[in-house]
Amino acid sequence: MSVQDDAIAKGYDSTLMRRLLQYLRPYWLWVIVAFIAIVGGSLADLAQPWLTAKAIDDHIAVNDLEGLWRLGRWFLLILITSFVFEYIQTSVMQMVGQKILHTVRRDVFTHLQRLDVKFYDRNPVGRLMTRVTTDVDALNDMFSSGVVTVFGDLIMLFGIMAIMVAMDWRLALVAFSVLPFIAWATAWFRRNVRENYRQVRGLVAKLNAFLQEHLTGMGTVQLFSQQARSYRQFEAINREHRDVNIQSIFYYALFYPIIEVLAALSGALIILAGGWWALEDQVSIGVLVAFLQYSRRFFQPISDLSEKFNILQAAMAASERIFGLLDTPVEMPTSAASSDRRVDGPGRIEFDRVWFAYKDDEFVLRDVSFVAEPGQRIGIVGATGSGKTTIISLLLRFYDVTQGRILVDGIDVREWPLEQLRMRFGLVLQDVHLFSGTISSNIRLGREDITDEAVREAAKAVHADRFVDRLPQGYDTPVAERGATLSVGQKQLLSFARALAFDPAVLVLDEATSSIDTETEGLIQDALHTLMAGRTVFAIAHRLSTIQDMDRILVVHKGQIRESGTHQELLALGGIYFKLWEVRPLIAPTSSDPSPAAAP
Template sequence: MNENYPRENLTRKHVLRRLLRYTAPHKKQLLFAFIILILATGADVLGPIVAKIFIDDFLTPRRFDGQPLTLLAVSFVCLYVFTALFHYLQLINFQKVALKIIQQLRVDVFNKVQHLGLSFFDKTPGGSLISRITNDTEAIKELFVTVLSTIVQSTVFLIGIFIGMFALNVKLAAYCLIILPVLFVLMYLYRRVSSVIFRVTREKLSQLNARLNESLQGMAIIQAMRQEKRLRKEFDHINTEHRDASLKNIKLNSLLLRPAVQLIYVLGIVLVLSYFGIQSFHLSVSIGVIFAFVNYLDRFFEPVNSMMQQLMNFQQATVSAERVFGLLDETELAPTQEGQSAHRISAGNIEFKNVSFSYDGKTEVLKNINFTARPGETVALVGHTGSGKSSIINLLMRFYPIEKGDILIDGKSLKTFSDQELRAKVGLVLQDPFIFAGDVKSNIRLNNASISDEAIKTSAQFVQADRFIAKLPKGYDEPIGERGSTFSSGQRQLLSFARTMAIDPKILVLDEATANVDTETEEAIQTALEKMRKGRTTIAIAHRLSTIQDADQILVLHHGEIVERGNHQELLSQKGLYHKMYLLQQGEAEVTA
């Protein structure tokens, strides 16, 4: 499993800087929210001072003048009303910005995944990617929605509280500043210890998703081969490791979060009361000041507790952000056009020139491949499993970069064509076609606005898919479930044929396109293929030699090399590998008959 991407080891400062860059488009809204927050904090901080005035100027001297008291009471109530209103406004604005940011981040991650090369997906479990796009971005959302807004609010509030403290008693407020470095040390210790635990937790969750995705995709084989018990044990093992990591996190939180902060709070109260107690031996002590100071100290630990509680989410978010940015920084992209040429595929002439290729950079799966497929010709690729047939198709479709040699289309290097031109002029039909959730019409059109409803019906008729579509309750508007599970393999294949013919390609690539259809459907498709190949260059992988006997050229591959070439009769006369394969399949056909 490729759980750790090479670019994932990002420093925390770097991660935070990148996260904060997402706030750049929302500066005005953030500035407005910040101003509202300052107003809310100011109104909140003034509350204890009003209470202090009431205690010292009215309650202690027993002076109860109606008008001043009424004014003081109204001021006190208004301060709290304004505080509630301003806090509501700033919270809404911070949350709106946060949701916009996470929306953009998810779009960026999804867009990045769409442009990664197939070589990346070859070694990365799909469930692990899903975990990064969903679970990790959700954790980052908490950073913007809850953590950062809480930290900003709490920081502003703490500054306001200290301003209030210094306004009441400079010396005692200076003593209370001792609390800050103690809290910073506590936060630092928590961050250092918890980051390791959170990273393990996220990795185990990613592995759980990967294993779950694999199990769901292969459920038929799991049940058929009675693998439920083995997979349950493997899943339980990973799940136990995830539980143990989560339990360590809970223990850490139980020790370093609220209990530790509560201890510091008690020590702060002791400090304040001791100060005023000692001072009372020599000087008169204002009850209002004591009340205001204790009130401020109590309020001081509200945001501190909030920030300490958010440290857990902060750690989760930063670890998740490392994983997400590791994905965003992935360099293993799908090959794209080199240069800015505007070459067009007109005739569809294909030429492989001394092409060699390796998936892992060590073992070559293709060795010095040379052949030409002229317009209107059909070139068939045959050979045993692992001989390199699919690798030739992968390179022609530019799913992987060409390492040695070159592939020319109409005399121009494959590398110089734009993605749009290549995908519009090269049609691909796989052995196991992918059907999207939607309806029949959308699966043939694939959001290509240039394909009209009439063109959809024409392409379906061309490959004789209209026969089964006409029998569907809603015809071309018939809903299709995930991966087209309600359709037979033959019907799914016919849909993929119609999808390919709808773009009217110059080059047709068939990867054992008739392997999963019944005999009657295969005959219909073979008839359609004869029409499809006219005027088009066709490259076809075939396992059943009976389907490519009319090919203009047959290439026999063995261990990544072309060992034989010619048409059907020429290859049979050579009495080589093709002849042996043909006799073997003929024998199997006779036995089956």
């Protein structure tokens, strides 16, 4: 099961919504506070035109200066109240949103830390990244600007209508008469703009794809002198993009004035009808002025509402993808009965008729059996694709065997608690993975119990100290992303230091293939001997020279162990190993990627 990008956007899904609202639960008190603030803020907002009307009718019209001053103080109070409520509302809602996102993000990451290596084989890192960052942010929009403010808009809308009706229901009806037109114009605009926006988005994607492709393949374009043609193609997409955008200007250019004209129409109607009734003394001037102010405020909430529906839709699609990831089962749970296994053990390893396939029946390992006694050093040799990397992946239980079993100190790896199993191993991969941090944090990783002293000793033992001491800040020198500032050999030495500092019973080594300068090469050979001392060792070797003094060498060919023995025994055998040894390159390997002729 892999995580899909293109979950179908659903307008509203009650199951999803309920699950999302679960996250809101711990903050129910804050939600209530925000709700009160919204209601209070809306009321305070609505009170202002009402106060103006009162000022005109009750004070200005009757020359009551004293009363006007009193009323002004109320006005000031309302302003302050409205400020406070609005501040509380926005900050509380946004804070709650952030806290929820914090939780969601943590849940997703925690789950990712539990998922198996197999899951990562199927899901590219880039896609998973999107779950933790972009999708979570789409939720942010909903929590901070979507859900709750919809209530605010509705309260505002109904508040305005209620006040207008209460002031003068006949004049209110006159003012409302433009509403159907507004609704119609908005619907027209939304429909066209949505379609247009879809086109624009498509063209932007097309532009970017074209650009990405042609910048990547610029060498090819130039070699074949096709600049003129690709320019023409680019220009065509660019023109289409421009034209669709200009088309969209039409909708905006028409929509805003239409709304303005409708607002003016409502104003004109209020003046006409209100003035008429004012002449008959049925409506006061104050009410007329207040109506003109209210009718203006009428339009905002209506257009806001439809915008918020879009935000809701995007958030729903994002949460569907996030929950999809959270619901991906962890396929490699440790068996419950296993928690009290002992940690210590000499490090004896046995493969017992192991078969393994990544996919269906394509077996990568066939009937592999061998025993590594504690302290024995095992070298594994074979071409790319022969299955030697799979052996170590199974040993660390990145995958479970398809048939047979693997015993570590007499216990099936599937019965070991994962953490304790892996604690027995130290892994050194050919492609060294460094974390951003410092030199010492890359040796110690998360283990606080490895002292600075121990870090230095480990580095020294594998000769990493030689280059670390030359660095400006020594062990505290920052390591850039993926160790970009270090050479391959230096990274290799750091990974040795890391393995040594963790002091594992079993060392698993996937030797680097890339050619390293001869000086570092010598250091690495020497460091390897230090690292291997007193441990059970599994070493995948690409250069035979490194493993000739191993206690035993396994020759893996097409998923099977074809030969096994010491260097001398295997040479005497005159088989695959003998041939490999005969042809070991005298100069550095010709390529970092192995010759395809040797692949199965």
